[in-house]
Amino acid sequence: MALIIEARGLTKRFGKTQALDGLDLTAESGQVVALLGPNGAGKTTFIRMVATLLRPDGGDLRVGGYDVRRQAPAVRRTIGLAGQFAAIEPAMTGRENLEMVARLFGQNRKNARSNASSVLEMLGLADAAGRLVRTYSGGMRRKLDLGASLVGAPKLLLLDEPTTGLDPRSRIELWDAIRTLVGQGTDVLLTTQYLDEADNLASHVVIIDHGRVVAAGTPAELKRRVGGKVIEVHVRTDDDVARVAQVLRRFDHGEVRIDQATRQVSVSVEGGGPVLMNALRAVEEAGLEVEDVALRQPKLDEVFLTLTGQPSADAALETTAS
Amino acid sequence: MAVATMPITKTTSIGVSTLQIARRAVLRYLRTPQLIVLGTIQGAMFLLIFRYVFGGAIAISGGIPYVDFLVPGFITTGVLFSGMGAATGAAEDLEQGFVDRLRSLPVPRVCFLTGRALADTAWNTWGLIVTAAIGFAVGFRLHDSVVNALAAFGLCVIFGFAFEWLFIMLGLLAGTPQAAQGMALLVFPFTFISSAYIPVSSMPGWLQAFASRQPITYMVDSVRALTQGQAAETLIGHSAGYLVVRALLWALGFVVVFGPLAALRYRRS
Numbered sequence: 001m002a003l004i005i006e007a008r009g010l011t012k013r014f015g016k017t018q019a020l021d022g023l024d025l026t027a028e029s030g031q032v033v034a035l036l037g038p039n040g041a042g043k044t045t046f047i048r049m050v051a052t053l054l055r056p057d058g059g060d061l062r063v064g065g066y067d068v069r070r071q072a073p074a075v076r077r078t079i080g081l082a083g084q085f086a087a088i089e090p091a092m093t094g095r096e097n098l099e100m101v102a103r104l105f106g107q108n109r110k111n112a113r114s115n116a117s118s119v120l121e122m123l124g125l126a127d128a129a130g131r132l133v134r135t136y137s138g139g140m141r142r143k144l145d146l147g148a149s150l151v152g153a154p155k156l157l158l159l160d161e162p163t164t165g166l167d168p169r170s171r172i173e174l175w176d177a178i179r180t181l182v183g184q185g186t187d188v189l190l191t192t193q194y195l196d197e198a199d200n201l202a203s204h205v206v207i208i209d210h211g212r213v214v215a216a217g218t219p220a221e222l223k224r225r226v227g228g229k230v231i232e233v234h235v236r237t238d239d240d241v242a243r244v245a246q247v248l249r250r251f252d253h254g255e256v257r258i259d260q261a262t263r264q265v266s267v268s269v270e271g272g273g274p275v276l277m278n279a280l281r282a283v284e285e286a287g288l289e290v291e292d293v294a295l296r297q298p299k300l301d302e303v304f305l306t307l308t309g310q311p312s313a314d315a316a317l318e319t320t321a322s
Numbered sequence: 323m324a325v326a327t328m329p330i331t332k333t334t335s336i337g338v339s340t341l342q343i344a345r346r347a348v349l350r351y352l353r354t355p356q357l358i359v360l361g362t363i364q365g366a367m368f369l370l371i372f373r374y375v376f377g378g379a380i381a382i383s384g385g386i387p388y389v390d391f392l393v394p395g396f397i398t399t400g401v402l403f404s405g406m407g408a409a410t411g412a413a414e415d416l417e418q419g420f421v422d423r424l425r426s427l428p429v430p431r432v433c434f435l436t437g438r439a440l441a442d443t444a445w446n447t448w449g450l451i452v453t454a455a456i457g458f459a460v461g462f463r464l465h466d467s468v469v470n471a472l473a474a475f476g477l478c479v480i481f482g483f484a485f486e487w488l489f490i491m492l493g494l495l496a497g498t499p500q501a502a503q504g505m506a507l508l509v510f511p512f513t514f515i516s517s518a519y520i521p522v523s524s525m526p527g528w529l530q531a532f533a534s535r536q537p538i539t540y541m542v543d544s545v546r547a548l549t550q551g552q553a554a555e556t557l558i559g560h561s562a563g564y565l566v567v568r569a570l571l572w573a574l575g576f577v578v579v580f581g582p583l584a585a586l587r588y589r590r591s
């Protein structure tokens with residue numbers, strides 16, 4: 001199969017920050033690749049390089065077989081970019097925005113118009129097409145931004161955190177739109193901070209931190225390594241924390257994590273509902289009282305903990321970083 | 323979805339790209355009515371203040387009424403004020419991701435600049451028409467041929483175009499609209515230290531030395547000479563032709579210096 005992205009030993013430094021530190025990544029045509037990583041991992045930096053907005057300091061990067069340094073115009077014809085922040089014109093209508101991008105992509109007036117129409121239709125924006133983008137909701141803007149990235153009919157779509165800041169419904173609508181595109185044969189490279197998003201959309205997940213690949217594989221492979229889900233148990237008294245941990249250790253796939261301050265015990269498990277039931281039964285049999293219990297997807301920092309054996313160095317800074 | 327694809331190596335033409343980018347910038351201006359209304363009111367207000375508040379205290383030798391002295395200066399420096407829109411506009415394009423979008427498209431690099439310059443020139447020209455109309459309304463009259471007046475108008479468009487390169491560069495340098503506005507405001511004092519609103523001869527000698535040689539003065543005086551004829555040429559001490567040549571050389575200088583700087587800055591951004 002043809003390689004749509006081929007990155008070898010990519011490096012990029014901004015002042016003192018090594019944003020990319022020898023990143024290797026290959027993606028085959030026909031795949032949706034999710035780039036997963038915490039704040040500052042280098043996701044945007046990599047996307048911007050693929051989009052020819054940033055030049056690598058070192059290493060090689062080919063997109064659709066074209067070298068980003070020497071064949072930038074051909075790369076730009078291969079890709080469509082929806083950046084981390086929606087870059088559409090509020091003082092223009094949805095249709096005007098898409099037609100402009102299509103024209104800038106080199107299409108004649110007639111093709112631009114019909115392509116804009118079909119994209120608006122596909123994204124469910126046909127009714128709002130004649131309204132100024134100023135009046136759009138956040139979710140509609142994101143969708144239109146996605147539309148702008150695909151109105152040129154690119155081979156490879158680059159989506160930088162496409163659903164960040166969206167409500168759950170808009171998020172799912174956007175996922176559907178992306179899936180439709182993939183069904184039509186568009187390749188997608190997207191970045192996300194959410195494991196479930198990668199799980200939902202991608203056939204290949206690359207986890208990066210500090211500008212390096214930490215782990216890569218299909219969502220199933222990674223989940224097998226991480227453990228599928230997390231059981232989180234919240235108890236009433238301080239003393240119970242240790243006891244519940246003792247009980248849950250039996251179901252543990254990775255390691256039992258204890259947070260004494262919030263009286264919370266969490267454990268990675270394989271499988272879903274039945275495991276949760278068994279775990280609850282065991283807790284009950286031990287005569288322990290539970291305040292609250294949840295079965296959820298592992299959070300990104302838990303994935304890191306499991307895959308690398310150490311917390312992401314940014315986890316502690318996440319609240320201060322943007 | 324039936325989407326037509328393009329040959330892979332082709333870059334979109336400079337003409338189409340420039341027009342599309344210019345159209346967007348013009349729509350941004352047009353669809354922000356506050357900008358148009360406020361800009362017009364501000365211009366009118368300042369013209370009225372100069373004309374009626376300061377005007378009485380400023381006597382122009384050679385029998386030229388102050389309103390005829392002032393309006394050419396006001397119209398000419400007007401391009402600097404509407405030109406500030408180019409600085410904030412360029413900064414917004416950077417900040418809001420339009421530049422990124424453009425650079426990810428197969429569009430020639432130079433088109434961001436040509437598109438912006440075209441749109442900002444159109445915007446400037448509109449501003450010139452409005453200011454001139456207000457000028458006539460408060461008593462400004464031509465004392466030379468209509469052809470020369472039209473030439474003066476054309477010169478103002480050229481001056482506006484020339485200053486835009488400075489403003490676009492400042493906008494790209496500033497990065498945020500607020501900073502861009504702050505930087506653009508730095509040109510404000512230069513309009514006062516020129517012949518725009520008062521005769522340079524009324525300034526102290528050391529200031530006169532600068533004021534009489536700086537580009538804004540040549541530009542204002544060329545417009546003054548073309549609209550007021552003989553009386554203005556006598557007042558200034560130079561013929562219209564002499565002034566026009568110098569003003570145009572300055573304009574050319576701005577384009578030659580700040581055009582490439584803006585392009586360089588765009589490349590780096």
Ligand SMILES: Nc1ncnc2c1ncn2[C@@H]1O[C@H](COP(=O)(O)OP(=O)(O)OP(=O)(O)O)[C@@H](O)[C@H]1O
Nearest residue numbers: 014017019037038039040041042043044045046322
């Ligand atoms: N233009 C820049 N100048 C200086 N530092 C930068 C620049 N761009 C990125 N960085 C730094 O490079 C590192 C990687 O940034 P990048 O934007 O690629 O992260 P990210 O994975 O996209 O993060 P987020 O999830 O917050 O979007 C960060 O430490 C960031 O501060």
Ligand SMILES: [Mg+2]
Nearest residue numbers: 043044045084
């Ligand atoms: Mg990012």
